[in-house]
Amino acid sequence: MTSLIRFLMCAPDHYDVDYVINPWMEGNIHKSSRDRAVEQWEKLYHILKQHAIVDLVTPEIGWPDMVFTANAGLVLGQNVVLSRFLHKERQGEEPFFKNWFEQNGYTVNLLPKDLPFEGAGDALLDREGRWLWAGYGFRSELDSHPYLAQWLDIEVLSLRLIDERFYHLDTCFCPLANGYLLYYPGAFDAYSNRLIEMRVAPEKRIAITEADAVNFACNTVNVESIVIMNKASNTLKARLTDVGFRVIETPLTEFLKAGGAAKCLTLRVTEPLDTEIHATVSVESRVIRMEGHLLDSGLINQALDLIVDTGGSFQVMNFNLGEQRQSTSAAEVRVSAPSHEVMEEIISQLIDLGAVNLPQDERDAKLQPVIQAGVAPDDFYVSTIYPTEVRINGEWVRVQNQRMDGAIAITQTANGLVGRCKLLRDLEVGDKVIVDVLGIRTIRKTESREQRNSQEFSFMSAGVSSERRVELVVEQVAWELRKIRDAGGKVVVTAGPVVIHTGGGEHLAQLMREGYVQALLGGNAIAVHDIEQNMMGTSLGVDMKRGVAVRGGHRHHLKVINIIRRYGSIAKAVEAGVIKSGVMYECVSNNIPFSLAGSIRDDGPLPDTQMNLIKAQEEYAKLIEGAEMILMLSSMLHSIGVGNMTPAGVKMVCVDINPAVVTKLSDRGSVESVGVVTDVGLFLSLLIQQLDKLTSPYIASVG
Numbered sequence: 001m002t003s004l005i006r007f008l009m010c011a012p013d014h015y016d017v018d019y020v021i022n023p024w025m026e027g028n029i030h031k032s033s034r035d036r037a038v039e040q041w042e043k044l045y046h047i048l049k050q051h052a053i054v055d056l057v058t059p060e061i062g063w064p065d066m067v068f069t070a071n072a073g074l075v076l077g078q079n080v081v082l083s084r085f086l087h088k089e090r091q092g093e094e095p096f097f098k099n100w101f102e103q104n105g106y107t108v109n110l111l112p113k114d115l116p117f118e119g120a121g122d123a124l125l126d127r128e129g130r131w132l133w134a135g136y137g138f139r140s141e142l143d144s145h146p147y148l149a150q151w152l153d154i155e156v157l158s159l160r161l162i163d164e165r166f167y168h169l170d171t172c173f174c175p176l177a178n179g180y181l182l183y184y185p186g187a188f189d190a191y192s193n194r195l196i197e198m199r200v201a202p203e204k205r206i207a208i209t210e211a212d213a214v215n216f217a218c219n220t221v222n223v224e225s226i227v228i229m230n231k232a233s234n235t236l237k238a239r240l241t242d243v244g245f246r247v248i249e250t251p252l253t254e255f256l257k258a259g260g261a262a263k264c265l266t267l268r269v270t271e272p273l274d275t276e277i278h279a280t281v282s283v284e285s286r287v288i289r290m291e292g293h294l295l296d297s298g299l300i301n302q303a304l305d306l307i308v309d310t311g312g313s314f315q316v317m318n319f320n321l322g323e324q325r326q327s328t329s330a331a332e333v334r335v336s337a338p339s340h341e342v343m344e345e346i347i348s349q350l351i352d353l354g355a356v357n358l359p360q361d362e363r364d365a366k367l368q369p370v371i372q373a374g375v376a377p378d379d380f381y382v383s384t385i386y387p388t389e390v391r392i393n394g395e396w397v398r399v400q401n402q403r404m405d406g407a408i409a410i411t412q413t414a415n416g417l418v419g420r421c422k423l424l425r426d427l428e429v430g431d432k433v434i435v436d437v438l439g440i441r442t443i444r445k446t447e448s449r450e451q452r453n454s455q456e457f458s459f460m461s462a463g464v465s466s467e468r469r470v471e472l473v474v475e476q477v478a479w480e481l482r483k484i485r486d487a488g489g490k491v492v493v494t495a496g497p498v499v500i501h502t503g504g505g506e507h508l509a510q511l512m513r514e515g516y517v518q519a520l521l522g523g524n525a526i527a528v529h530d531i532e533q534n535m536m537g538t539s540l541g542v543d544m545k546r547g548v549a550v551r552g553g554h555r556h557h558l559k560v561i562n563i564i565r566r567y568g569s570i571a572k573a574v575e576a577g578v579i580k581s582g583v584m585y586e587c588v589s590n591n592i593p594f595s596l597a598g599s600i601r602d603d604g605p606l607p608d609t610q611m612n613l614i615k616a617q618e619e620y621a622k623l624i625e626g627a628e629m630i631l632m633l634s635s636m637l638h639s640i641g642v643g644n645m646t647p648a649g650v651k652m653v654c655v656d657i658n659p660a661v662v663t664k665l666s667d668r669g670s671v672e673s674v675g676v677v678t679d680v681g682l683f684l685s686l687l688i689q690q691l692d693k694l695t696s697p698y699i700a701s702v703g
Contacts, residue, residue, distance in 0.1 A: 006052060007055070007268055009054055010068075011067070015032070015059075017029050018089075023259070024259035025257070033254060036254045037255065040251055047228055047248060048266065051226055064258075070170060071264070072097035073101065073108075073120070073267075074117075076271050081109045081151055082097065082098055083097070083117060084113065111144055115147075117148075118168060119267070121169065122134060122135040122139060122140040133159055134158050135158075138164060138168070142158060142312065143336050152279070155279065156279075158282065158338035160192050162187065163187045171218060176222050176245065177222060177225060179200070180245075181200045184207070184209075184213035184218055191342055211233060217236060219262055220263055221263055225246055226246050226248060228248045252265070284340055285336045286357070286361070287332055287333070288332070288356065290303060290353070292328050292354065292444065293328060294330075299353055300331055304316075306349050306353070307333075307335055310342065310346045311337065312342060316334075319332075344437050352384050362391060363391070364392060365410075366438055367434060368380075369429075369433075370427045373428055374427055376433050383421045386402070386442040387442065388408070388421075392410060392417050397419045400420045403421050403621075405644055409432065409433050410433075474686040474687050477687060481691065491628065491630070492517075492631070493633060494639045495521075495526050495631075496525065496636075497523075498657075500526060502679055502680055502682075504683070505530050505582060507685055512592055520593075523602070524599070527583075527609070531573075531582060535560055536556045557603065561605070561606055564578075564607065570587075571608075595616065595619040596609040596610060597638060598613075621645050624646055632652065634656050634680040639654060652673040654673070654676070656676075662675035663675065
């Protein structure tokens with residue numbers, strides 16, 4: 001027996017499954033056999049006594065989970081961090097464990113009452129005393145980890161649990177002697193798995209299967225070269241034997257019904273400590289503020305979910321709910337993350353939601369110079385569609401040319417500092433680019449439910465639905481189109497060849513003729529098939545009136561391309577009277593600018609088609625400038641490109657028969673976008689009918 005190793009256990013005198021606070025308890029209330037539980041516990045107790053000293057804490061009536069002493073606290077030397085249980089069903093255990101520790105000469109450290117931490121169930125020492133692995137995600141909060149580092153003077157490595165079956169770290173993770181680690185990778189997020197791989201050499205990592213994990217093979221007691229566990233597969237036992245461990249299996253099935261096994265039933269109170277290692281913790285915390293209609297818009301829930309899903313933790317410090325329905329709310333939230341890398345990811349997404357630092361915590365944005373043309377510095381901030389401001393020399397500077405997926409470059413001009421969104425390829429040596437997430441804020445427009453519904457013809461809130469009444473959307477879009485046209489505004493259409501194939505070409509042409517469209521974006525195909533239809537009556541060789549294939553019709557689009565190439569451009573073909581109607585005819589006749597972006601699949605192409613991708617993107621961006629509405633009509637790739645170039649605040653309507661396309665294009669976080677899953681030809685036909693119903697006097701009377 002090794003006298004230096006001691007464990008604390010608690011007899012199962014009052015053990016039962018009395019409630020459900022983890023998935024293992026579900027369906028097992030009062031289904032545990034007390035006799036079998038006592039028998040299994042005593043067998044574990046006697047095995048452990050052969051290899052260590054075992055102390056006992058008195059079980060108390062009404063606290064059936066006291067038997068799981070691993071959760072009493074975390075012990076290192078003579079210091080104890082007492083547990084703060086998350087669930088009220090276990091909180092009554094705390095004073096009993098506190099008394100035991102104090103009576104046995106330990107210094108007890110108490111966490112804030114509202115900060116959950118469940119002891120050695122969620123904090124496991126490296127067996128050589130080099131650092132502390134600390135879990136969070138279900139029972140313990142990330143914000144407890146800095147306390148552990150401070151009080152125990154040890155480096156803390158934070159691991160996020162993501163599988164609710166493995167709600168405590170010790171259910172899926174077990175540091176072993178000689179630097180080995182027994183663990184189930186599926187219980188952790190990607191960041192945590194990378195951290196484990198960085199700290200533990202490949203030959204020392206023993207990753208187990210799910211079958212072993214659900215038998216709590218990681219919930220193991222390790223005493224030097226001995227591992228005591230509920231059950232292990234032959235493969236796992238062989239692996240452990242090969243690296244020098246002796247496996248002792250002892251059934252603990254009655255305790256599995258409550259979500260525990262060998263490790264849960266024991267608390268090691270003598271832990272190794274390397275006195276050369278001192279406290280460090282990588283947990284970062286920041287306080288952010290959000291304002292607006294946080295509840296109605298769902299922004300606060302979205303923000304809190306984002307923090308957790310990205311690997312962080314939060315504490316709502318203040319929440320001021322608006323006194324009236326039209327009033328805005330404000331929230332201050334403390335955000336914690338296990339590393340700067342994760343914090344940066346969380347904050348960048350919170351910035352997208354409109355979160356800002358508190359005034360006293362505001363800092364200037366970090367700038368780094370571009371040293372290679374077309375290449376941004378590492379960790380550059382990626383811009384979004386939302387209006388953005390950056391703090392430079394204590395002043396907030398509005399970013400120009402707002403778009404998503406760019407870098408923010410700061411330049412000094414005669415009129416002062418200017419911030420611009422730039423694509424990576426446009427960055428020049430000497431540009432100073434925003435890095436990190438300090439000194440950045442976005443401007444989000446949030447509306448209450450009443451505000452969104454207050455105007456009969458207000459633009460529809462963001463959404464996608466194949467069940468949505470097309471007529472309702474058409475009515476809204478027609479209203480907006482008429483209003484924009486009468487005010488001299490700008491509408492841009494992005495269209496694919498399906499518009500022509502479904503018979504929508506004539507309706508789009510009418511929109512152009514009547515002044516509802518100020519620019520057209522598309523590819524080679526829409527122009528080719530529009531011209532084919534109006535010169536030859538076919539589209540893809542199919543007669544548009546009879547709906548049947550025409551003999552030799554598959555060559556029509558190539559003949560059209562050849563004719564236009566002979567004239568040199570679409571405009572010259574219109575001037576020569578070769579093209580007499582259609583979408584492209586209306587563009588030329590009404591001086592509506594258009595840009596056709598080419599692709600590798602294009603036949604010909606038409607002389608107007610821009611085959612230089614970068615130039616095509618530049619043309620698109622120029623035509624989008626000043627747009628108040630963009631109609632995206634059955635053109636996934638071109639529309640995605642347009643969406644990336646378009647700042648928030650531009651009304652967007654995406655129409656496609658494919659729900660996945662509509663979702664992709666509409667899910668931009670903007671309250672002024674709507675997706676419609678329907679036939680684009682039908683949509684355009686209904687739109688023309690609705691516009692014909694509208695009259696200027698009616699608009700004036702309700703506008």
